[in-house]
Amino acid sequence: MNIFFTVNDSYTKYLSVSMASILYNLNKKQTINFFILDGGISDENKRKLNKLKYIKDFNIEYIKIDNSRFENIVKSSQAHITNETNYRFIISSLKPELDKCLFLDAYLIADEDITELYNINIDDFYMGAVADQLPLTENCWAKRLDLAKNYRYVNPGVILVNLKKWREENIEDKLFENVVKYSNLLRFPDQDTLNITLQDKVKNISHIYNAMPVQNYLVEKEKKEAFDNPVIIHWAGYRKPWIYSDANYSEYFWKYARMTPFYEDIIYINVLEQVDKKINTIIESLINEKNILQLKLNEINTKIIDLQYQHYKLRSKIKYNNNWIKLFGIYNTKDYLIFYLFGFKITLKMNEKNINKLAWWIPIRKWRDNFRNKFFDKFMGGGGVNNSLKFIYPFYFRLYLNWQL
8 A cells, every 4th residue: 555645844743643543543464655755854753753663564755856846836825735735746757666546635534444445446547536515615716727517626635546547648747737827726726736637537436535524515415424434534724633622523633643752742732822822812802902992092082172172161251251340339458448330440548537437427326336446457457446346257348230241
């Protein structure tokens, strides 16, 4: 059994989970060869992968790829899909002695023996693959591709490849031609190009060999077929089980992750991802609260400005209202008695002579004496006619009749 993967160094830990699951469930008599299209795997990680032989013995070969041939290929619309996925274009020429292989994504697990999958007859086909659900949706990008109307777009995360037929019909060159020809239409360059190029001879295989938890299955029969007894569970899309603890069927991933020497590394990455997510959530929440507080502060500032304006208007009104003319009134200061009569002001100096003149007009003696005593004490320093009859409080007599202009 020949199985190809393509990974860079950062994905080696997830590759180990896929390999562990395959080895754990494979028939003990089955010989297995792993071919890793090497996007820069470190020697340390290669040593760790080799430790999986405690589960079952295997052969492994790392094939370095000249990336220059892939540099001009349009990038995938999905950030998690790297350029290494395009390496599958050249698998038929990399191992010319092989007639058949499985090509698998590194973020899947096999929960049963995959021997039956490998033994499916594809002699008359370029590849065997599982029909994808996403292209069935309305306005899907795949509908813009150069595909026959009756063709069902397949997901290349699990493909059984007829390497002999690829070489016979020069499929490798056709793949590179089409990835350039249709570059403006490609959303997923590798899988879109595979579908366009190989559509005439693709064998649809059972959904049990590529059950995708992240997909929204539009055909209920196919969903039931995929998950009643899945052989391969494939986390296509961005919701990977090592990032999202609530990803569907993530327990299958962790079951096999525990068998690998990368388990602690994966846990650490998972914790960091969760912490980052929570920190980002907190930051977003604080930013939202800041924006809300800023809005409230703006409202308060607007109200303060409005109050200041109202205060200004009130002060102006009060100031205006103080511009009145005194028509009638009598009041005193320490030194003068002031009369207003029809707006005319009459001022009388408060001395003993004037006090006596004013008192003369008071008809009752007791009142006259009180009047004199009050003014002598207040203004003249005492010496009134009858001190026993002094007023307790200073005498202020004010009568204002105001006329506002």
